[in-house]
Amino acid sequence: MQQELRQIDQEIIQLLGKRIAALSESSTFVETTLPNYKVILQQAGVPNFIWQNIVVGCTAALARKKANIKQTKPRRVTVIGGRGAMGRFFSQQLLNAGHDVNILDHDDWHKAECLLSQVDLVLICVPIDCTLEVIKKASKYLSPTTALADITSIKSPIMSAMLSHHSGAVIGLHPMFAPGVKSLLSQKIVVCSGRMQPRFQWFLDLMEDEGGKLVFSTPEEHDKIMVIVQAIRHFATLSLGSFLSEERINIDRSLDFSTPVYRQEIGIISRLIAQSATMIVDIILATPERRKAIARFANTNNRLAQLVIQGDRDSLISELQGVQSFFKQATTDSFEESNYVIDALTALLTANEVKQASDKKVGIKSYQLQNSSVG
Template sequence: MLNSCHTTLIPKYRTNHVAPRQITIIGGRGRMGRLFKEQLSLVGHNVSVLEHEDWEYADKLLNQTELVLISVPIEYTVDVIKRAAKYLAPTTALCDITSVKTQPTQAMLEHHSGPVMGLHPMFGPNIKSLFGQKVVVCPGRNDDSFQWFLDFIKSQGGELIVCTPEEHDQMMVIVQATQHFCRFSLGIFLAQSKVDIQQTLTMSTPNYRQEIDIVKRLFSQNPHLCVDIMLATEERCDAISFLADTYSRLAKLVAMKDREALIQEFDKAQSFFEEKITSFMQPLNTIAIQRDFQPKLHTNISI
C-alpha cells in the first residue's frame, strides 16, 4: 500500500491571469506534448517545442527557459534527459511526464544539478482540459521551483497525488500495465473472433458497454505507447506473465467443468475483497475533509 502517498482534491476554479513563464517541451509535437502546450499556452505561458530534428537549436531552446518538460516515449526518456541536461542552466526546472518514474527521476538527479521533479499524468491526450484529472508527483530536488507549475495544474481543477518514484512504479504494475494487458487481450480476442460489436451493444449491459468503450479507446492510441506501457519494466512483464498464468489455470478449470474448484477460487477472491473493501472505500468518505489539504513536496531520493 502507498501509505506515504497524499491525495489532494482541488477546488474547481480556473486562473486567467498568470505571470508568463518560458517553457520548452521536448516532444511537444506528440499527442501528450501538444496537450500540455495547448493548456499552458491558454493561460498565457510562452511554450516552445524541441523535436528530434531541432537539436541544433537546443542551446537557445533549453538554456533560456524556466521549465523543460520531457514528453517522449518511455524507451527514449533517459537518453533524452542525458542529452538535454548538457544545455540546462542550473536554475532551469526539469521534469518528465512518462509513465515510469524511478529511472527517469534518477537520471534527472544525476545529470542535472538544478530543480528536478517526475510527473505522471493519469490520463491520455484526448481530454479537453485538466479538470478532474489526476497527476502523480514524484519530488526530486528544489521542489519550490515547480510550485507555479503545480499551481497551474490545480487551478485547472487537477488532482495531485504525491509519492516516491519507487512507490509509483510499484502501483503502476497493477493500475496500468496489467489493466492494459487485460484490455489488449480482450481487444485481440474480439478481433480474432470477428465479433459483431454493434450487434452485441444492442443487447448489452452498462458494464459491457463501458468495457467496450475502454477497449476502443485503448486501440485508438499509438500502438507503440500501448506496448511500451506493458514492456516498460521487468516488474510489469513479470506481473503480466503471472496474470496470464492465472488466466490459463482458470481456463483449464473451465475446460474440465470443475465447478467446485471455480467456486473455491471465487470464494478466496471474495474474502480478499471483503477484507480490503473498508480501506479502499474510506478515501471516498473523506473527500470533504481532504479538500483543502496541500501536499508537502519534500521527499529525499538517493541515487
C-alpha cells in the same frame, strides 16, 4: 418550435449559472439529491437521472471556478515533444495560464541552445523508449537555474537519469490520463519529488487550479503500483480485444445484445487501440517487473480456465468468494461510481436513439417531398 426550445435552453442555462454561483457562495454543501424532489420530479415528468446529472454536474463545475487561482509571474517554458498529443495538451495548459511556451521537437535540435539554456522549465513529453536519450541530450544545454520535469509512465530510471545529468531542480510527473481529455478537471497527476521542489510550485499550483488531483509518491512506489494500474490493465484489455478479433466477433451486432457493462468493455478496448501501438507495447514491456507480473497474471487465467474446463463449480465459487473477501469495503465507492457511469451511458444511448429516429423521420419526409415535387 425551434425558437421555443432555444428560449427554454437559455432560461435553463441562466438558472444553472445561478445554482453554481449559489453553491460556490455556500459555506456548507447542501445535498439536493433525489429523495428531496422525487414527488416534484414525478409531477413535472422529469426522469430522476436528469436531476441527478444536474446535481453532479453543478457540483463538479465548482472545481472549474477561477476565483482562488494563485497569481504567478509568467514563466519561460520549453516543451520537448510539444507537437505530440500530450505535449500539445500541456503546452496549451501553460499558454492558457499566461506562460511563454516554446516547442522543441525531433527536428529542432539545431535550436536547442536557444530553446533550452535560458528558460525556467523544460518539460519532457516524449515516448518512453527515447526519454533517457532526450534527457542526456537536453542536459548539455540546461542552466542550473532551469527546472527539469518529465511525464513518462516509468519513474525510477527516469528520475535517476534526470538527477544524474542535471544539477538543477528535478521533478517527475505522470499524468494518469490518455491524450484526448479536454481539461485537467479531476484528472490525476502523480508527482515524484526529485530536487528543489519549491521551484515547481507554480506549475503544481497551475494543475491544481485547473482541477487536477496531485498524488505524491516515491518513484519506487509509483513503478510498483503502475505494474497493476497500467501494465496488467493494458494487457488484460489487449487480451480481450485479441480474443474478439480471433473469434471474428461482429462487434456492432454484439452491441445490439449488450449490457451497459459489456459496452463499457468495448469502449475501453476502443480507447486502447485508438492510441499509439508502440506506446502501449512500450508501457507493457517497460520493466522486468511488469513482464513478470503479466506472466503471473496469465498463470492465474490459465488456472481458472482449467477449473472451467473441468466444470469444477465448487472451486470456482470458492475463488469468487475469496475475491469478495479480499475486496470487501474497497468496492463500495467503485460500485456506486460504476452505477452512475452506467446510468449516464444509458441516458446517452437513449438520446442517440431518439436523435437517430428523428433524423430518419426528417430524411423520409424530405425524400417524400422531393418525390412529390418531381411527380
